[in-house]
Amino acid sequence: MRWDHLGEDPSTPGDTALFGMDAVATRTFDTPEFRGITFHEVRARSILNRVPGASRMPFEWTVNPYRGCAHACVYCFARKTHSYLDLDTGLGFDSQIVVKVNAPELLTRQLASPRWQGAHIAMGTNVDCYQRAEGRYRLMPGILTALRDRANPFSLLTKGTLILRDLELLTQAAEVTEVGVSVSVGFTDEELWRTIEPGTPSPHRRLDVVRTLGGRGIGCGVLMAPVVPFLGDSPEQLRATVRAVAEAGAVSVTPLVLHLRPGAREWFMTWLARHHPHLVGRYERMYAGGAYAPTWYQRRITRQVHELAAEFGIGPAHRGAPRRVPRPAAGPSGSPAPPAGDAEQLSLL
Secondary structure: OOOOEEEEEOOOOHHHHHOOHHHHEEEOOOHHOOOEEEEEEEEEOOOOEEOOOOOOOOOOOOEOOOEEOOOOOOHHHHHHHHHHOOOOOOOOHHEEEEOOHHHHHHHHHOOOHHHHHHHHOOOOOOOOOOOOOOOHOOHHHHHHHHHHHOOEEEEEEEEHHHHHHHHHHHHHHHOOEEEEEEOOOOOOOOHHHHHHHOOOOOOOHHHHHHHHHHHHOOEEEEEEEOOOOOOOOOHHHHHHHHHHHOOOOOOEEEEOOOOOOOOOOHHHHHHHHOOOOOHHHHHHHHHOOOOOOOOOHHHHHHHHHHHHHHOOEEEOEOOOOOOOOOOOOOOOOEEEOOOOOOOEEOOOO
């Protein structure tokens, strides 16, 4: 395994690697939730990652305590990163998880550096911080504590319901800095979910997260991603999803059509040939131009979702920094007051 080249850029010389072979411990756990999964525990040299200037992302810095993801989403664009370690981008990405066990202490130290200017930090933009491994390693409480203590703005994107474990920390952080939370729900079709996102909580459980966060005064947006061509993009499916998002109390909904980068494309097309062989030709034509669906198709989906969002009383996410979310004032009965209806949410993608 090519640990010496585990950097954001696989062409980076080995002397700038995030860690070396002597820092790696490999473990397996014989419990039902982790059976078949191997964890590579590492001590990273850096945890703050600068986003390449050419990126389409509206943020400059990320924190990724894990690499690889047991959510096993067939389409995950981050699969390619496993090839930098000479690991398989298919099953290996789902079952060989790199855990940066010193991430909280490292972030605490880096945020305290005089060179750090307090820029916004995005999490969950590569792999999910609240994937199954987080239940065992518990890295996020320390990470959130470090961000809260330095009043450093941040945003989170997740498919994991485990985020609710850290609800109090999120609430405390939102008292002192800008906090944005988005949950990824591309569709509510149960059959599609079971085959294409087999390791994730169901879409309806994720929407319960949106509802719970809103009830605590933390406005939560939904990244409607991915919209899957020919499998999750019918008018009826789009309407059902946006309706469910609205009923959960999301402050925004932002559609993102499936994109198939190298590493993900091969794994997805193998899955498609097995489950929906009649669609292989249509996908080959739709994605003949590269990783992204044609512009006309993306615009059509965006227009449909925005029209439905307006119908159900929610709007697209706004670009820019999220608004600070205050702790809701207690009502006469001592229960939190309902969140304000005009909260803005950071668009993560």
